[in-house]
Amino acid sequence: MKNNTESPQVGLYVGMDWAGESHYFVARDPDGQTLDEGYIVNRADGFEELFEKLDSMREGKDVAVIFEATRGAIHFALIG
Numbered sequence: 001m002k003n004n005t006e007s008p009q010v011g012l013y014v015g016m017d018w019a020g021e022s023h024y025f026v027a028r029d030p031d032g033q034t035l036d037e038g039y040i041v042n043r044a045d046g047f048e049e050l051f052e053k054l055d056s057m058r059e060g061k062d063v064a065v066i067f068e069a070t071r072g073a074i075h076f077a078l079i080g
Contacts, residue, residue, distance in 0.1 A: 001007065001060070009057045009061060009062050010030060010061060010062045010063070010064045011028070011029070011030065011057075011059045011060070011061025011062065011063070012027055012028070012029065012035070012054060012057055012058040012061065012062075012063045012064070013028045013029075013030070013064050013066075014026070014027045014028075014054060014063060014064070014065045014066070014067075014069075015065075015066050015067070016065065016066070016067035016068065017067075017068055018044065018067060018068040021041065021042055022026075022039045022040060022041050022042055022046070023039065023040050023042060023046075024037075024038070024039050025037060025038065025039075025050060027053070027054060027057060029057075035057050036053060043056065
């Protein structure tokens with residue numbers, strides 16, 4: 001994925017695969033370079049750790065998240 005604008009509003013793209021006990025994520029910059037990836041546990045502390053990681057990587061810009069939303073309230077947590 002290549003962003004051709006000089007100053008993109010989105011500074012981080014994140015994909016998440018939802019599962020029962022843990023969730024896989026990958027975070028990429030606007031040029032498509034992988035910055036981080038791995039699993040988080042399906043608990044509040046797992047999401048808090050992920051949010052802290054994403055916040056440190058986004059460079060003050062927006063984060064675009066694509067995730068499987070078949071169940072749970074992940075979308076409410078991500079909006080917050």
